[in-house]
Each structure stands twice: as C-alpha cells, then as structure tokens.
Amino acid sequence: MQLTGMQFTAESALAGNDIATLPDFPAEIRAPAGTLAGVSGFQLNFSSSEIFTAGDEPNVLVAMNPAALKANLEDVPPNGLIIVDREAFTDANLKRAGYTSNPLSDHSLDKYQVIEVDVTKLTTLALHGLGLNNRAVFRCRNMFVLGMLSWLYQRPTQSTIQYLEGRFKKTPDVLEANLRAFKSGYNYGETTEMFASSYEVPAAKIKPGLYRNITGNAATALGFVAAAVKSGRPLFLGSYPITPASDVLHELSALKNFPVYTFQAEDEIAGVASAVGAAFGGAIAITTTSGPGMNLKEEAIGLAVKVELPPVITDVQRAGPSTGMPTKPEQADLLMAMYGRHGESPIPIIAAATPADCFECAYEAVRIAVKYMTPVVLMTDGQLANGAEPWLLPDADKLPEIKVEFRTDPNGFMPYSRDEKTLARPWAIPGTPGLEHRLGGITGENLTGNISYSPANHELMIRIRARKVAGIAQEIPPTEVFGDPNGGDLVVLGWGSTFGPIREAVKQAREKGRKVSHIHLRYLNPLPRDLADQLRKFKQVMVAEMNMGQLLKMIRADYLIDAVGFNKIQGRPFKVSELVTRIDRALEG
Amino acid sequence: MATALTRKDFVSDQEVRWCPGCGDYAILAQVQKTMPEFGIEPHKVVFISGIGCSSRFPYYMNTYGFHTIHGRAPAIATGLKVTRPDLDVWVVTGDGDGLSIGGNHLIHVLRRNVDLKILLFNNRIYGLTKGQYSPTSEVGKITKSTPAGSVDFPFNPITVALGAHATFVARSVDVEQKHLGEMLKRAHEHRGASFLEILQNCNIFNDGAFNDLSDKGIKADHQLVLEHGKPLIFGKNRDKGIRMVGMRPEVVTLGQNGVTEKDLVVHDETNLALAFMLGNFEAPMPTPVGVFYAVSRPTYDNAMNQQLEEAKAKQGPGDLAKLLQKGDTWSVN
Numbered sequence A: 001m002q003l004t005g006m007q008f009t010a011e012s013a014l015a016g017n018d019i020a021t022l023p024d025f026p027a028e029i030r031a032p033a034g035t036l037a038g039v040s041g042f043q044l045n046f047s048s049s050e051i052f053t054a055g056d057e058p059n060v061l062v063a064m065n066p067a068a069l070k071a072n073l074e075d076v077p078p079n080g081l082i083i084v085d086r087e088a089f090t091d092a093n094l095k096r097a098g099y100t101s102n103p104l105s106d107h108s109l110d111k112y113q114v115i116e117v118d119v120t121k122l123t124t125l126a127l128h129g130l131g132l133n134n135r136a137v138f139r140c141r142n143m144f145v146l147g148m149l150s151w152l153y154q155r156p157t158q159s160t161i162q163y164l165e166g167r168f169k170k171t172p173d174v175l176e177a178n179l180r181a182f183k184s185g186y187n188y189g190e191t192t193e194m195f196a197s198s199y200e201v202p203a204a205k206i207k208p209g210l211y212r213n214i215t216g217n218a219a220t221a222l223g224f225v226a227a228a229v230k231s232g233r234p235l236f237l238g239s240y241p242i243t244p245a246s247d248v249l250h251e252l253s254a255l256k257n258f259p260v261y262t263f264q265a266e267d268e269i270a271g272v273a274s275a276v277g278a279a280f281g282g283a284i285a286i287t288t289t290s291g292p293g294m295n296l297k298e299e300a301i302g303l304a305v306k307v308e309l310p311p312v313i314t315d316v317q318r319a320g321p322s323t324g325m326p327t328k329p330e331q332a333d334l335l336m337a338m339y340g341r342h343g344e345s346p347i348p349i350i351a352a353a354t355p356a357d358c359f360e361c362a363y364e365a366v367r368i369a370v371k372y373m374t375p376v377v378l379m380t381d382g383q384l385a386n387g388a389e390p391w392l393l394p395d396a397d398k399l400p401e402i403k404v405e406f407r408t409d410p411n412g413f414m415p416y417s418r419d420e421k422t423l424a425r426p427w428a429i430p431g432t433p434g435l436e437h438r439l440g441g442i443t444g445e446n447l448t449g450n451i452s453y454s455p456a457n458h459e460l461m462i463r464i465r466a467r468k469v470a471g472i473a474q475e476i477p478p479t480e481v482f483g484d485p486n487g488g489d490l491v492v493l494g495w496g497s498t499f500g501p502i503r504e505a506v507k508q509a510r511e512k513g514r515k516v517s518h519i520h521l522r523y524l525n526p527l528p529r530d531l532a533d534q535l536r537k538f539k540q541v542m543v544a545e546m547n548m549g550q551l552l553k554m555i556r557a558d559y560l561i562d563a564v565g566f567n568k569i570q571g572r573p574f575k576v577s578e579l580v581t582r583i584d585r586a587l588e589g
Numbered sequence B: 001m002a003t004a005l006t007r008k009d010f011v012s013d014q015e016v017r018w019c020p021g022c023g024d025y026a027i028l029a030q031v032q033k034t035m036p037e038f039g040i041e042p043h044k045v046v047f048i049s050g051i052g053c054s055s056r057f058p059y060y061m062n063t064y065g066f067h068t069i070h071g072r073a074p075a076i077a078t079g080l081k082v083t084r085p086d087l088d089v090w091v092v093t094g095d096g097d098g099l100s101i102g103g104n105h106l107i108h109v110l111r112r113n114v115d116l117k118i119l120l121f122n123n124r125i126y127g128l129t130k131g132q133y134s135p136t137s138e139v140g141k142i143t144k145s146t147p148a149g150s151v152d153f154p155f156n157p158i159t160v161a162l163g164a165h166a167t168f169v170a171r172s173v174d175v176e177q178k179h180l181g182e183m184l185k186r187a188h189e190h191r192g193a194s195f196l197e198i199l200q201n202c203n204i205f206n207d208g209a210f211n212d213l214s215d216k217g218i219k220a221d222h223q224l225v226l227e228h229g230k231p232l233i234f235g236k237n238r239d240k241g242i243r244m245v246g247m248r249p250e251v252v253t254l255g256q257n258g259v260t261e262k263d264l265v266v267h268d269e270t271n272l273a274l275a276f277m278l279g280n281f282e283a284p285m286p287t288p289v290g291v292f293y294a295v296s297r298p299t300y301d302n303a304m305n306q307q308l309e310e311a312k313a314k315q316g317p318g319d320l321a322k323l324l325q326k327g328d329t330w331s332v333n
C-alpha cells in the first residue's frame, strides 16, 4: 500500500497539483494483513489550489480488506467514496477485523458511495496466461487499484510505467504482470460504469520554477549534503537505525562520492559520539535519531556544548514516551532538546515546517553550527519525514554562504579565544602544526581551556556560552505574521509540522471574517528577538502543538504572556476542522 | 624530522595530577619516551580518553587531545579516524571506562578493526570514584561497595578482546618499562585496532594488585613473557615451561622427568586458539605478558575511504546541482 501511495503522489505532482501526503503505516511491519494492527494506509491530498495538509477527511477511501475499512471509516465524510475489494470481505476476514456483520450488506455504509470491485478476481484475469502463482498475482492487486485511481483522477501514467520498468528491470515477468495489472485497472475504470465520471483536477497555481516531489527525510539528507558541499568539507553521519529517521541514513549512504561518510554505529551513543569526533577533525558532522535515541545522545551533546564543537543532531520526533508509537508523529521532544542535558547547556534549535522545508532547515542548522561553533538540534517529525510535497528546487549556486575557516596561525592561539561578533571559538583541527591543545569535558579556564575549578571562572564560562547561543538571535529574520501584522483578536503560534493545518485553519477562519493570524517558528532557540512584541499585539495568543504544551511553557516563562494551549497527542496531525472549531471558541468565548 | 623529535616534544605544560606513586606515571613516562621513535610529529597525534584516572592522560601529552565522556572514547575516535586517516589516533581507557560503561564501544571498535591504538590501564578497581570494585576485580574483593566481598565474576580484558576479534592483543605491566616500550612499538606498528592491556598499580585503592608481576624477587616466577616463535619458558632460573597434555596446558620443569625444550609449546601470535588459552591463564599458571595475538585484516577506516574513492571514480565527484534535480522534475511556468 505504501508503494501505491508513493506512486500516486508522484503522478499527482507531475500533473502539476499541489500535494501533501501522510503515510500511515503500522509499526508492526509484518503485522498479519487483515487485522487492525496490520492496516497500512496512505493518505494523499491533491488540489488545484495551494494546500497545506494531507487533508482531514479523505474523499476516497480504498479498503483492500475489512480491517482497512474499519480503521479508516471514521475519517470519511458522508457521501465520500469508498472503494472496496469485495472478495476480501470473507467471513474470516470480517471476524478478524472485529465485524459481526458484513458492512457491505448491513446498510451501515449507506451514507457513503460504496463501490465494490472484485480486485483479486480482476487482477487474476488480467494476469491470466503469465504463469504466475497465486501469491505473485495477489501482490499485483495494488497496481490494479493504482490504475483505477489514476483513471478516476486522470493522473498521468507515464511515470508509474517508467518506475515499474526500472524497478523490475531484472524480472521481466514481474514487470509484465505489474504493467498489465496497472493498465487493466486504468482501463477498468474507464470502461466500467461504476464510476459516474472521472474527476479532473486542474493544475494548481504555484510559484514558477523547477519542481520535484520530496519527502522530509530526503530533503533533510540533501540539506546536509548541500551544506557540506558549500562549506567545502566532507559530510560525516554517525547514526543508529531508528524509525522514522533511518531514511536519512539510507539516502546519505548512496552519496559517497560527494564525499559522504556514513557510519552505522553500534548504538545511539556511538552515533553522536562519532559525530563529535568527526567534528573535532573538521568534518561537517551530523547524527540522526528519534526520541528514544535522543535520550541516549544527550550526554555527548552536552560534551559538544562544553567543548564547543559543531555537530548537528537531527531528532525526527515520534510519539512517546518510551517506544510509544514509533511511526506516528508528535512534538513532545522540544523541552528535551532545550533542557534535556545536565548542567547549563544551551543549544540552538531549528524546526522544519514542511517536508521541503527540511532542506533549508538542515542547511541552516549546519550554517549556524559552524559559524558559532556549537552543536545544533534540528527537529522534524515522522509526519514530515515520510510526508511528501512538491519542492521548488533551489539554485545550488545561490544557497547562503557557509564559511569554514580553520585556525592555522599558532601566534597567540588559545583554544577558547573568541570571535568578537559571534563569540565562536576557533576551529583548530588536529594536524595543524603549533596548535596542539586538549579539549575536555572538565570545566576549563577561560581562553586556555586548562582544567580549572575556580568558582568565578565556572560561572563565566557558563555565561559566555549562554551569551553565544542567545546571540544567534541577531541574525534571525523578523517574524512573519500571516494575517494581521499589526495585531488582532487572536494569533495562533506553532512550530514544526503543524504548519499545514494551522495555516489552512487560520485561512478558513479569516475567510469567515475572524481577526486571527498565524505565526510559525523555525527558530526555537534562541527565539526571534521581535517575537514577544509581535505576540503582544494580539488580544489572545494560542500555542497549537502536538504535545502537552511545551512551546507554550517557554512562551509563558520567557515573556510572561498569558498564552493558552491547543494540544493534541494522538500521533496524528491536527485536523483543520478541529483548529477552526477551537479558534471559533476562543473568539466567541 | 624523526631524528629531531625528543621526549620533550610530547610533554605538555600541564601539572600531572595523579596520586603520588600511581602506576600511571610510569606509563606516561614510557609513552612520552617512546613516541619520538615513531617519527610522527606531535600535531599529527591525537590522544582520546573517556573518564577515570587513566583518562586524564591526554592533558599531559603535548599532542592534540580530547578528554571526553565515560566509555565513549572509542566511538569518538572512530569518527575522527575515519574522516582523518592521516592522524595517529590513540585511545586511553581503563577497566571501568573500557569494560564497564564503555564495553559496547570497545568490542565494536575491535571487531571493526578501526586503526586506533587502544591502551587499557587495568588496575582492577575504580580509582576516580574512590574505590569501588571494577569489572576486572576478583570475586570476593572487599571494597567500599562490596563490604561482604564482590560476588561479581570479572572480565578478562585479553579474552574479551580476542572474543571481539581484535587483530592485535597484548599485555604489559606499568613498571616493566622496557617491555612496555616494546609493546607500545608493536601496538603502533600494527595496522588496525591494537589492544594493549597495561596492568597498573593503584596504590591508593588497590595497592599491590600486581605485585607478583612487578616485585623483582618473585616476578620471574609469575610472569610468562610471550615471544613469537619461542618456547614458553619462564622462572627465575628459566627452567619452567608450558607443555600440553592433550588439550590442557601444564607447567613443567625443564630437566625433570626428561622434559626438554622440545616438549614445550612454541608461541605463535597468529594462533587464536593458543591466544585464548594463554589469555585464560590464572594462578597457579603464570601470567603471560607480551603479544598474545597479531594478525592482519583490512581496517575499517581504510575500507570506508576506499569505498568513497571508488564511488568518486565511478560516478565522478559529487555534483550538487545535479543531485538536487534528481528524479522526476517538472516545470511550473
């Protein structure tokens, strides 16, 4: 099902539609098909106007078995289209999904348009004569459905055909089977009278330029590569596989010629530790993880804070605590990134808002890290990681400068002397004659870094590092207000992947005449210098986030602004409708 | 250049802060004395350590140094060595740092065969935290945290390293200056992860743990010096040896019961089974010192850099503009 969804996304993007996706796949990779735990879904929203979310409610639900129907039915609006594989609604499958009667015949689906298709039978017929066994035929069912959907929404089919040709190059019989299933599905849609008409979705009006479709994890990987190339240094990734971050490791492993070093470490700690070591040696060093790994990395991040080396730590957040729901997004690691280390240990934090935005944020994280000589945390989440959207390709030559200058002059060298403006210490890498020095986690004397237990020096060093990180605010661009820059009744403040639903909800509320605006933060530490003033222009401040109110706490504590929270912790993004209802209530209450 | 280097080039300006009489002083002195012989200038050398008494080591070397966090030095060193194969990277660790909190990193760095020189100072006690038993302390050991005696079965660093498929495994003793110098040279010569256990006296919390190996009067009877290609002979009068009875080793006396040198086991550094057997020697068998095992295997850092070179040769150097435009693209006008 994931494959079908990705391919349909690609088709839609090629058709010039704006897209947003929400893959929703089970944590149990081999969960028995047909049980609720094993439902693998893929939600896609495409539109001829600009869209920001994967859609609250799918207009079409394709359910390949009763479990898939049961798991997703509540999201389908009345009169929505449901396509089911009729043959899969056997007594055994119904029972496994927990149905006591067949929804296809008990009138429980009367408020929807239900289309029953014998997908299995039709696929079998289409593949007749190819000599495939039942199992192989069964696998082609998704292609039949993809063909049907492609017709229904008039998607171009060329990219799918090319994709299949590439993927099954070595197995011509499998290729033939998939192509046949895909084309039969398409033709079935066209010839059958089941679909009243096909939907044509015209191309959306989006910014001109060259586009490609990209997931957040792929964009993150590319952002890091771009930053390394721009800085003229090799990229080093130390990482331990973890859902939903592993794709960054996969993407980067294929780019060795850039050069990119990928080190699959023995554990999360070794992942970040190796990055600290690579940063010591002068590489653009990164590590990638998700919440459980983030916990384990904190001590090594604290070391990087203390010795002022610039690895970038990516936390692709997932629902927690503990194992939680590994494949579901959440934003509950913010305070861990802020405060999760012992001692005073400030660290810059950047959060991506959309899949394509992961590129810019990864790039920016590296830029800040090496400019200020500090580790930086980049926060994305499972929804961004696996979700896709069209990406207006940046011009490689016009990316912001990333200047890496290693110290080479031994004259007057001190490991903790500082740049006046940024307070960055010099990056003095091993191999440079005359700069031999020792870094360490023990409190060091100002300038020399020599071990020091002087009470005043300890405080001085803590304050210098804090000032350095706070000083990054000097180059954070002014806060953009969507809506009324001069203030209004309500501002919804968000960060990370909630961008889409918040922007859409605020848009809808404004269309109804509400004086509501939206501010979305990329920089979470330090916060933009003008943020407090911007927020104070509004009568009410609402912080919407997928946690119990973590940014909310920061805003209230830092600014003494009486903000309220809107929180959802269900491993699912906000629905636009939920936000609109909440906005209405705030403004009517 | 090599001739110009002296011990002084490797001595930092930092005051050494180990307890007076600590075995670490002897190790530091020997390392500083031996380094010039490698002909590598101090700026090309990096010492990385974790936490513990031994881990203060980098501060005293006038090279690049990094005193990191508990147990993680091998991982930090791996990131450095892989991206900077031009550097001579050493890891200094202890029995707690390397075998307890950092055991995982140690075994993985050994199996990967990253080209690092790893010195594990084994004093069989926690010194820095003031005297708790360590993963190499013997069962029954009375310490602050084991007033009734430790019930914790210890690790043997040598067999742990062998079990992790280390390609170079050796042991020496802090005060055996000449032998230690030789072992440092052998460890440095080796391409790949070199594991050198150095038995080190903590005179504050575990004094005399290795007396039988360091006391002039008795050490010859307890120490079995391993030399490749030579029979296993030891003892003050060099009249004791190791002979196999079937699969079991035993101590025999030369000249007694017709035993001659020919009956003794000949040391072979490339024989893993022999290395394991010697690694497991404990009283009443003598304690072996020297190189247990040394074989050649591709190093991780080299193999990885080779893959990068091959990728570059095959695909050309990375082209960012092309990479960004990979896959299906479309134009919006």
Ligand code: SF4
Pocket: B017, B018, B019, B021, B022, B023, B024, B053, B123, B127, B128, B201, B202, B203, B204, B205
């Ligand atoms: S506690 Fe023991 S190992 Fe540590 S410095 Fe003192 S004598 Fe040496």
